Amino acid sequence: xxxxxxxxxxxxxxxxxxxxELLHHLGLEAEVVGITKFxxxxxxxxxxxxxxxxxxxxxxxxxxxxxxxxxxxxxEENQREQVEVLMQEFxxxxxxxxxxxxxxxxxRQVGGLTGRAAAAAQLSREIQARFATLRDSLPDEGSxxxxxxxxxxxxxxxxxxxxFIHSMLAACGLQNSFAGTPRYPEISLSQLPECFDGVPxxxxxxxxxxxPYPFKEQHIAEITAALPxxxxxxxxxxxxxxxxxxxxxxxxxxxxLLQAIKQKIDI
Numbered sequence: 391x392x393x394x395x396x397x398x399x400x401x402x403x404x405x406x407x408x409x410x411e412l413l414h415h416l417g418l419e420a421e422v423v424g425i426t427k428f429x430x431x432x433x434x435x436x437x438x439x440x441x442x443x444x445x446x447x448x449x450x451x452x453x454x455x456x457x458x459x460x461x462x463x464x465x466e467e468n469q470r471e472q473v474e475v476l477m478q479e480f481x482x483x484x485x486x487x488x489x490x491x492x493x494x495x496x497x498r499q500v501g502g503l504t505g506r507a508a509a510a511a512q513l514s515r516e517i518q519a520r521f522a523t524l525r526d527s528l529p530d531e532g533s534x535x536x537x538x539x540x541x542x543x544x545x546x547x548x549x550x551x552x553x554f555i556h557s558m559l560a561a562c563g564l565q566n567s568f569a570g571t572p573r574y575p576e577i578s579l580s581q582l583p584e585c586f587d588g589v590p591x592x593x594x595x596x597x598x599x600x601x602p603y604p605f606k607e608q609h610i611a612e613i614t615a616a617l618p619x620x621x622x623x624x625x626x627x628x629x630x631x632x633x634x635x636x637x638x639x640x641x642x643x644x645x646x647l648l649q650a651i652k653q654k655i656d657i
Contacts, residue, residue: 395459399460402423402458402462405467405468406429406485407429408636409462411431411634411636412635413462414435415513415634417509421504422439423440424441424442426445426448427444428445440456442456445468446469446472448468448472450475453480460480461481462482465486466486483499487633488554490557490558490561493637494518496633524641528563534563534565535565535594536586537559537564539568539630541599541601541627542574543605543609546578547577548568548575550568550569550573551566551568551569562648567585567586579616579617580616582596582616586620591620594617594619594621595620595651596620596621597625598610598623599627600628601628629644
């Protein structure tokens with residue numbers, strides 16, 4: 391059972407990039423003493439805070455040397471074995487995010503853990519309001535696009551159901567073509583036409599994420615060869631997969647994306 395030893399921890403380590411950005415938004419400049427090498431926001435933290443390895447390759451000795459009073463982890467982004475080792479020595483709070491509501495609950499809980507409950511509650515309300523405005527502006531359900539969201543290449547991998555990315559696709563009014571699959575299935579490009587079977591050519595969409603695999607313009611041709619009638623776009627992966635304060639920016643980005651899809655222009 392998680393138990394915090396300090397009412398307001400003064401030494402915090404974040405093992406999760408999106409939650410690191412949240413800590414910055416909550417004003418915990420002095421309290422955060424360690425982050426991962428993938429915690430690139432904010433930039434001055436990335437350059438100045440102690441880096442304790444990657445999200446799945448933590449340097450446990452370096453973490454121990456920082457003597458944290460609170461460690462923030464995530465069930466999907468961190469290795470269970472390493473987190474369990476840390477739990478034997480330090481208070482480790484682990485999030486498990488599948489939906490927007492999960493993310494908002496995480497924000498409020500982190501606010502409570504760090505003495506920033508009021509700021510976290512305000513952030514949660516603002517995110518909710520912006521997503522509500524996005525929902526109100528969506529086209530009719532009958533005009534929804536069907537989308538495949540790629541996260542990796544060699545092997546090709548997509549976001550399936552029960553993922554936060556799936557939740558963000560739904561927030562955009564997009565139907566996830568791999569909703570019925572495991573979380574991040576490996577696929578072959580030859581499977582794509584079958585996955586879009588019955589979907590009008592004008593409603594087929596493929597999104598190539600900027601992370602964790604950095605898709606570029608040259609990869610669009612590979613997808614187009616397999617699914618010639620689809621609209622293929624490069625998208626900002628942080629907007630679809632970061633579940634902290636980055637969610638403030640996501641609705642405006644999604645609105646821009648939907649407009650680009652509608653007008654068949656690049657974003």
